[in-house]
Amino acid sequence: MAQEVRGVIAPGKDEPVRVETIVVPDPGPGEAVVQVQACGVCHTDLHYKQGGINDDFPFLLGHEAAGVVEAVGDGVSDVVPGDFVILNWRAVCGQCRACLRGRPWYCFATHNATQKMTLTDGTELSPALGIGAFAEKTLVAAGQCTKVDPTVAPQVAGLLGCGVMAGIGAAINTGNVGRGDTVAVIGCGGVGDAAIAGSRLAGAAKIIAVDIDDRKLETARSMGATHTVNSRQTDPVEAIRELTGGFGADVVIEAVGRPETYKQAFYARDLAGTVVLVGVPTPEMKLELPLLDVFGRGGSLKSSWYGDCLPSRDFPMLIDLHLQGRLDLGAFVTETIELTDVEKAFERMHHGDVLRSVVML
Numbered sequence: 600m601a602q603e604v605r606g607v608i609a610p611g612k613d614e615p616v617r618v619e620t621i622v623v624p625d626p627g628p629g630e631a632v633v634q635v636q637a638c639g640v641c642h643t644d645l646h647y648k649q650g651g652i653n654d655d656f657p658f659l660l661g662h663e664a665a666g667v668v669e670a671v672g673d674g675v676s677d678v679v680p681g682d683f684v685i686l687n688w689r690a691v692c693g694q695c696r697a698c699l700r701g702r703p704w705y706c707f708a709t710h711n712a713t714q715k716m717t718l719t720d721g722t723e724l725s726p727a728l729g730i731g732a733f734a735e736k737t738l739v740a741a742g743q744c745t746k747v748d749p750t751v752a753p754q755v756a757g758l759l760g761c762g763v764m765a766g767i768g769a770a771i772n773t774g775n776v777g778r779g780d781t782v783a784v785i786g787c788g789g790v791g792d793a794a795i796a797g798s799r800l801a802g803a804a805k806i807i808a809v810d811i812d813d814r815k816l817e818t819a820r821s822m823g824a825t826h827t828v829n830s831r832q833t834d835p836v837e838a839i840r841e842l843t844g845g846f847g848a849d850v851v852i853e854a855v856g857r858p859e860t861y862k863q864a865f866y867a868r869d870l871a872g873t874v875v876l877v878g879v880p881t882p883e884m885k886l887e888l889p890l891l892d893v894f895g896r897g898g899s900l901k902s903s904w905y906g907d908c909l910p911s912r913d914f915p916m917l918i919d920l921h922l923q924g925r926l927d928l929g930a931f932v933t934e935t936i937e938l939t940d941v942e943k944a945f946e947r948m949h950h951g952d953v954l955r956s957v958v959m960l
């Protein structure tokens with residue numbers, strides 16, 4: 600029997616979000632219904648609301664979540680009711696060309712639930728990133744549920760479902776940051792700070808945080824930055840070179856998503872170094888670089904989707920490190936809020952007042 604729960608929808612382009620009654624079907628084959636306990640507010644939810652992702656309104660927002668599996672459909676064996684899980688947007692298929700080549704973190708055919716959640720009048724909802732977790736319960740593909748140690752606080756665990764995983768993974772998976780490396784991170788929001796925390800975890804010798812907001816630089820320090828640069832006052836390329844013996848950093852992580860900060864990343868890296876773009880640009884943005892510099896500086900220019908994570912491999916490991924006190928995921932939670940406060944949380948995000956607001960259910 601389908602259930603009715605409360606959820607936050609974005610009804611149309613740039614319209615305020617609102618709490619509505621959502622109809623959640625019973626899980627069909629390969630699906631699971633999850634009782635959501637906590638869901639972080641991510642920049643991508645705001646992009647959905649603004650119509651920046653696609654026009655499939657109304658959206659059921661929220662995708663950075665943790666909760667407890669309530670029911671599973673036929674053929675589901677990896678999770679059972681009662682399991683504590685983080686929801687992921689990379690339920691790998693095992694059959695696409697990326698999976699077949701042994702690179703499932705690039706999976707091009709990830710699974711979502713096949714049935715639709717709806718409003719009470721039958722209007723179909725588009726769940727953000729195939730999740731839709733600003734809701735008391737949500738329907739997902741069972742593969743989107745990743746079991747982790749249930750002793751972790753849900754508001755902390757949920758963050759690994761998107762932004763924090765994207766940042767940590769940009770450093771340790773995509774950037775391959777290792778012991779002794781010098782790293783610079785441009786843009787110290789939730790994603791950039793996670794890249795800093797990931798670099799510290801990986802043993803980076805020097806971690807340079809760059810932002811235009813001193814409040815962000817202060818937090819970046821507590822996450823593991825060894826040096827900070829306010830790029831409103833100081834040329835960040837010069838500053839990073841100076842801090843790295845005149846050479847530039849081994850790995851530069853761009854966590855803003857703009858051409859000018861990408862260029863800074865490009866020139867602030869050492870010869871044969873790596874640039875990782877984890878910030879998401881908008882469609883009209885263009886990048887111009889001398890091709891000779893692209894060639895002459897060597898190294899690699901990479902993009903990082905979801906931190907090249909494999910949820911089944913990375914989520915339980917990072918939660919364990921957190922529980923051992925080696926990765927302070929709690930530091931990313933600025934505030935916990937109610938389902939009715941999502942619109943306010945977007946405003947606070949826009950003003951740079953928060954790393955993460957987390958809705959508690």
Ligand SMILES: NC(=O)c1ccc[n+]([C@@H]2O[C@H](COP(=O)([O-])OP(=O)(O)OC[C@H]3O[C@@H](n4cnc5c(N)ncnc54)[C@H](O)[C@@H]3O)[C@@H](O)[C@H]2O)c1
Nearest residue numbers: 765786787788789790810811815856877878879903904905
């Ligand atoms: N690749 C992925 O899979 C993935 C996943 C989640 C989020 N993201 C993207 O990562 C980016 C960052 O997300 P977030 O949640 O940390 O956002 P955020 O808004 O919290 O942080 C952005 C930070 O960049 C700083 N900034 C803005 N302009 C700057 C400039 N010119 N120079 C230096 N710093 C500047 C801001 O002060 C802020 O601290 C976004 O583009 C988001 O869409 C990517």
Ligand SMILES: [Zn+2]
Nearest residue numbers: 692695698706
């Ligand atoms: Zn695949």
Ligand SMILES: [Zn+2]
Nearest residue numbers: 641643761762
């Ligand atoms: Zn997100």
